[in-house]
Amino acid sequence: MSTSPADLVREFHRAFGLDVRSTPTEVPPALAEQRKNLLAEEAAEVAEVSHGGLLDRLAHELADVVYVAYGTALVHGIDLDAVLVEIHRSNMTKIGPDGRIARRADGKVLKGEHYRAPDVSAVLRRQGWRPEGA
């Protein structure tokens, strides 16, 4: 059995009769609203246990966020693995050729002059996305 998040969440959606699309597609507003609320609930649960909570609770809620995010991608017909690869490619360009890394005071890695933004539109187009008006 595959343990990739995309495969697990697809199995869940099929088992429970939830939406599954295979091409990037807009969805009805009510469904988009439901997905937004599900993700917001899970993100809030991460926030609740981020400080001083037990580590198993944090792990649980983080996994819920990933699960719901993959579900939302599936509902929209987005291959989220491919999008993640593109985000990673872009993030890695935050390291300059000299290996130097710029950080904000709170530790967040900043974009340097060699930073290349992700082209998520191109990834979705390769998946068959045809944006309206384009």
Ligand SMILES: [Mg+2]
């Ligand atoms: Mg949860």
